[in-house]
């Protein structure tokens with residue numbers, strides 16, 4: 409339901425459906441609608457109070473002049489509920505605003521917290537490119553469950569067919585539970601299959617992922633790291649946590665993410681992707697080789713950046729990262 413919601417909205421997006429948040433990043437009716445739907449489904453299925461650390465909230469939607477966009481979100485949410493048919497309800501605008509905020513919390517090291525990015529990679533979503541819907545569950549500060557829906561990701565490997573599978577079939581759902589491995593299921597509902605990260609040991613044969621947006625990650629730094637490793641192929645630039653999904657099934661062997669100075673990573677941008685990759689045999693660390701700590705609230709305090717690869721390549725990658733950071737550091 410939530411997957412088809414995103415795809416339908418992406419195809420028919422209006423200019424008025426896109427707003428700018430106080431941090432200047434875009435937010436659309438799809439971001440709000442997806443959060444309302446996920447939150448509504450959690451409420452219906454869990455039958456209990458839950459804690460949700462999520463990217464969006466209803467503050468801007470409750471301001472004067474937002475009535476029209478709230479009505480549009482409500483219509484999209486109700487269309488999606490009707491076409492899915494699992495829940496026989498029609499939500500009011502107030503129900504939708506309440507759903508967007510329900511369970512809202514800051515997370516932390518105690519108890520269970522759901523973590524949601526309702527549309528991850530909003531800029532990719534707006535371009536018609538990759539985006540993801542990312543939901544994870546934290547228990548005692550550790551990620552124990554992750555679901556990553558990538559409605560525009562080809563079913564076949566990006567490395568086999570460029571960005572498109574032979575029949576242009578797209579839509580992948582990745583899911584992982586701690587200790588249970590990672591599975592990928594096509595969006596058409598056919599059966600899920602276990603996936604594994606690339607077993608490549610020679611960095612010359614590895615390809616790497618990075619952000620499509622140069623504003624989200626320093627492309628010059630990743631290029632230097634790749635050069636030091638001896639990576640031969642150009643970077644594969646795609647938006648969102650689709651990078652973690654693609655890496656978990658071995659489309660590429662490395663993901664480099666180095667945000668510009670001052671940017672603080674959020675847990676909803678990495679929790680689902682992190683377990684999807686680690687359960688597929690990969691390793692996710694910061695630039696100092698430390699695992700990501702999801703127990704500190706909504707922010708992830710990482711040293712310099714985030715790097716992802718398989719266990720064999722990690723020591724080589726960490727060395728290349730260290731050397732590159734030293735080289736790039738302004739001399740004192």
Ligand SMILES: Nc1ncnc2c1ncn2[C@@H]1O[C@H](COP(=O)(O)O)[C@@H](O)[C@H]1OP(=O)(O)O
Nearest residue numbers: 527528529530619620623624647648667671677
């Ligand atoms: N200035 C920024 N630097 C790094 N990441 C950002 C920045 N602004 C937004 N993001 C978030 O980074 C993620 C996308 O990164 P990428 O696609 O480059 O991997 C998204 O979660 C996006 O938020 P959002 O969820 O609102 O799209």
Ligand SMILES: [Mg+2]
Nearest residue numbers: 433434463530
């Ligand atoms: Mg956003």
Ligand SMILES: [Mg+2]
Nearest residue numbers: 525528529677
């Ligand atoms: Mg995001």
Ligand SMILES: [Mg+2]
Nearest residue numbers: 463525527528
């Ligand atoms: Mg988002």
